[in-house]
Amino acid sequence: MDESELIRRAQAGNADAFESLLETRYDTLYKFAFKWCGNKSDAEDVAQLACIKLAGSISQFRFESQFSSWLYRLVINCAKDWQKSQARHQGKNIDDIHQTGNEEEKEGHENLANTNPAENRIYLQQILQLLNTMADGFKETALLVHAEGLNHAEAAEVLGVKESTISWRLHEMRKQLQVLGLSSTLNEVRS
Amino acid sequence: MKDDDQKVDDLIDSLKQSAPAADVSAKKRAIALAMAEFDRAKNQASTSTAEIIEKKSFSFQGFLTWCRLRGSNPQSPHRSDTMKMPSKKMFIGGLATASVAVVGLIMLQNPNSPFIDPQPTSLVIEEDYVAPETQASPTVVTEVKGDVQSDEMVVPGIREQIAKADVKRSSSQVVDDSEEVVVAEKPAMTREEFDGRMAELLKEQKSKSSEKKLADQWIRHEAKQKSQVDEIEKELAINNSVEEVVVTSADKTAAKPALASAPQPMVAGVVAPSDISQSKPEEFRDRFEEFKDNSVKAVAEEPVSTFSIDVDTASYSFVRRMLNSGQLPAKDAVRSEELINYFDYHYPLSSGRKTPFTTTVNLLNSPWKKGNKLIHVAIQGYQLPAKEIPQSNLVFLLDVSGSMDEPDKLPLVKQSMGLLLDTLRPDDTISIVVYAGAAGTVLEPTKAKDKSKILAALNNLQAGGSTAGAEGIELAYQLAEANFNPKGVNRILLATDGDFNVGQTDDSALQDLVERKRDKGIFLSVLGFGQGNYQDQMMQTLAQNGNGTAAYIDTLSEAQKVLVTEATSNLFPIAKDVKIQVEFNPNTVSEYRLIGYETRALNREDFSNDKIDAGEIGAGQRVTAIYEITPKGEKGLLEPSRYQASSAASDKQISEYAFVRLRYKLPKEDKSTLVETPVLVKAKESNAAVQSEVKFGVAVAGFAQLLRGGQFMEDFSYDDVIKLAQENKGADEYGYRNEFIQLVRKAKIAK
Structure with a gap:
């Protein structure tokens, strides 16, 4: 059964259809959430949130865009809401982020497919932290294009902005990374 | 740099790593x-679709529904449950509120209603100022105003509501897929208006209908709505002078063709697609060119100092803004010469157009270093008499990108332009170009006497979208060229908060364009607005290369100063490529230092080269440059040279400290004229009034240097600045100097 048929059935209230939809899509949701949060437990929270949100809003999907784009948008919104609530509850500071990052590293870096997972993981923490300080919209743009491999037009569709905005954000992000990231944080890591 | 790139790449690549498999x-x-x-x-x-649409899209309805459901039965909140008494109360209350709102809307739609202010706020300025031409045809003017008003008053209110609803929706709910951008064909309504109408109608509907048959009603309403839309279309068609152009992502060129076509009825509203994710810029994005203070030079090694004059004042306003918010400005934001040149010194006036300005040189003791002297070079431009002011062809190039949507940005731009309009003469021409995601002409070249039309166009502007600045500049130049006035002043006034982030973003390419157009006689001035994303360097570059001034407008009173009080200075150049070269006499001066003008330094050989561009002086403008010198025999900062033999000097050679040369070109000429003035050791003192002006300038110079770190200031403090400024405040007609003293006090606290 193809996906759009599943979606239609789920929209009509068929629980089985919805469940199999979740089964197939959960991994993508989770992976994107992981990129957003940079650690496993947070990513699971966000993915769970997204699933619950999906249950309530699946009926609003109108087949006007790709289901995957729509899902991205859903996860981004969930991740942002989640981040906001986290900030409210804990006032997470940079040290916390470092710590969670380090713990994560101990428990599960064998999962990473990269040649140098430890260093990469630290870089991931770094860039996420920097992206969080940038203006709204930069993080999702960076993740969609660099992490998910979407092209600019697709990312523009997901975020509901123009392609040129995507290109500009990426360009601007690079510039800001150069200014921000390299002066302070990277040196710290290297030393 | 290569290494940096590598690091950024590493960082970005880290995003590509695959996530661990899900648990x-x-x-x-x-x-x-x-x-x-x-x-x-x-x-x-x-699962009724009608309900879903209703819940998602309209916050009022959601609210009413919520009231009702809560009232009915919290345990099983089905909308088919019978309504209980408490919820009925709520419902009736809601009904009453809605009817009041409907009555209110009807009142607002009627221009004669006593409920609306007869003039939208920005039109009030116009009311005060009644130009003779306007009086000549009062009926026409009022008619136009009426039209503008009625359209203006209804739409924005609704738009606001809808905007709020939109924002709310996108943050907490899944983004509505139907949010594709609708390209409205010319006479059709914009999407926002359409939504606005829908919301309004639905509210009415809500108050009338019972809870069932919603879907049916929805359909009926759509039909009804269509007829209403038609009515509105008709209205728009009748009101020929007001049209809407929608610049959308889907149709970038929509606004462009207006340029080429024959004079059309004016285009009154440009609505760029609003971009919610375009968010507030971060503080750190204000960008200034880095520069170091001029260092102390030994006269024996480098006896000649050359620089271009600079009449910009942007730095002062920016510094003021920072200090007013309790922060010390970044060092690079403080350009000493711009602070000094901000004030309206009363230097001796020039007599005529042939010699466009007078040069006055004063010598005084340095207040911050004993034994040192200051050479104060004052240039006062010739004030054009009113009848000699040339016609102007102005193109306002306004940034309406999303970032401009703050009270100190677009609204201030509108007010400022309104002010400028008052200073223009009836025959001057104005056009307006805006840019956001795309550039568009909002107002075809229009005579300044047609004020209501211009104001209407201004007032219709709304912020939204990204920033295609380069495209905007090109369009503005096209307009200026199309309407080129060979006898008058052709100038583009760019108002922006900084970014040119789409299209031609390379500074140097833009600079080339501005230079080429300058040589054709179209100048460019820059007005900076807002904070947080201020691209100072870009503005400076553009204005310098466009033979214009860069001003920073942080308040309405600054707009008043730049665009009204000093309009003639900022709009009409009396001399261009003004360069100053000072040669110091090694027999009398051992060291010297130029205060400010770090970003304007020229090479020695550039002085006599007429191809090298330099600053302009506007009518009535004044420019001040201050050198600090250490006379021979006084202790300077540099060690004396051991091997350079001092030759015996003749009488003449010890009677002068320095020799000031100044070159300028008249606006239409290509050959420069040289003016020379010696600085005598026993200089004749200027009269007391001028002395006082000079001292105030020195106080400002001292302040600027303190803000920049004060490395040459010994124990000169903010208190000394205050004292010196207080003593030399003069008449201070506009209160600028008082404000300065306040600023120094604030700097004292802020540090």
Whole structure:
């Protein structure tokens, strides 16, 4: 059964259809959430949130865009809401982020497919932290294009902005990374 | 730099690493929770599409529904449950509120209603100022105003509501897929208006209908709505002078063709697609060119100092803004010469157009270093008499990108332009070009006497979208060229908060364009607005290369100063490429230092080269340059040279400290004229009034240097600045100097 048929059935209230939809899509949701949060437990929270949100809003999907784009948008919104609530509850500071990052590293870096997972993981923490300080919209743009491999037009569709905005954000992000990231944080890591 | 790039690449590449596989138990848990939610949602929602649309799209309705459901039965909140008494109360209350709102709207739509202010606020300025031409045809003017008003008053209110609803929706709910941008064909309504109408109608509907048959009503309403839309279309068609152009992502060129076509009825509203994710810029994005203070030079090694004059004042306003918010400005934001040149010194006036300015040189003791002297070079431009002021062809190039949507940006731009309009003469021409995601002409070249039309166009502007600045500049130049006035002043006034982030973003390419157009006689001035994303360097570059001034407008009173009080200076150049070269006499001066003008330094050989561009002086403008010198025999900062033999000097050679040369070109000429003035050791003192002006300038120079770190200031403090400024405040007609003293006090606290 193809996906759009599943979606239609789920929209009509068929629980089985919805469940199999979740089964197939959960991994993508989770992976994107992981990129957003940079650690496993947070990513699971966000993915769970997204699933619950999906249950309530699946009926609003109108087949006007790709289901995957729509899902991205859903996860981004969930991740942002989640981040906001986290900030409210804990006032997470940079040290916390470092710590969670380090713990994560101990428990599960064998999962990473990269040649140098430890260093990469630290870089991931770094860039996420920097992206969080940038203006709204930069993080999702960076993740969609660099992490998910979407092209600019697709990312523009997901975020509901123009392609040129995507290109500009990426360009601007690079510039800001150069200014921000390299002066302070990277040196710290290297030393 | 290569290394840096590599690091950024590493960082970005780290995003590409694959995420660890999902935990099976977490997945199960998530799916189980989602299924539970799914069941709940299924039960709760009666899955009627009408309900879904209603809930999602309109916050009022959501509110009313919410009231009702809560009232009915919290345990099983089905909308088919019978309504209980408490909820009926709420319902009736809502009904009453809605009817009041409907009555209110009807009142607002009627221009004669006593409920609206007869003039929208920005039109009030116009009311005060009644130009003779306007009086000549009063009937026409009022008619136009009426039209503008009625359209203006209804739409924005609704738009606001809708905007709020939109924002809310996108943050907490799944983004509505139907949010594709609708390209409105010319006479059709914009999407926002359409939504606005819908919301309004639905509210009415809500108050009337019972809870069932919503879907049917929806359809009927759509039909009804269509007829209403038609009515509005008709209105728009009748009101020929007001049209809407929608610049959308889908149709970038929509606004462009207006340029080429024959004079059309004016285009009054440009609505760029609003971009919610375009958010507030971060503080750190104000960008200034880095520069170091001029260092102390030994006269024996480098006896000649050359620089271009600079009449910009942007730095002062920016510094003021920072200090007013209790922060010390960044060092690079403080350009000493711009602070000094901000004030309206009363230097001796020039007599005529042939010699466009007078040069006055004063010598005084340095207040911050004993033994040192200051050479104060004052240039006062010739003030054009009113009848000699040339016609002007102005193109306002306004940034209406999303970032301009702050009270100190677009609204201030509108007010400022309104002010400038008052200073223009009836025959001057104005056009307006805006840029956001795309550039568009909002106002075809229009005579300044047609003021209501210009103001209407200004007032219709709204902020939204990204920033295609380069495209805007090109369009503005096209307009200026199309309407080129060979006898007058052709100038583009760019108002922006900084970014040119789409299209030609390379500074140097833009600079080339501006230079080429300058040589054709179209100048460019820059007005900076807002904070947080201020691209100072870009503005400076553009204005310098466009033979214009860069001013920073932080308040309405600054707009008043730049665009009204000093309009003639900023609009009409009396001399261009003004360069100053000072040669110091090694027999009398051992060291010297130029205060400010770091970003304007020229090479020695550039002085006599007429191809090298330099600053302009506007009518009535004044420019001040201050050198600090250490006379021979006084202790300077540099060690004396051991091997350079001092030759015996003749009488003449010890009677002068320095020799000031100044070159300028008249606006239409290509050959420069040289003016020379010696600085005598026993200089004749200027009269007391001029002395006082000079001292005030020195106080400002001292302040600027303190803000920049004060490395040459010994124990000169902010208190000394205050004292010196207080003593030399003069008449201070506009209060600028008082304000300065306040600023120094603030700097004292802020540090």
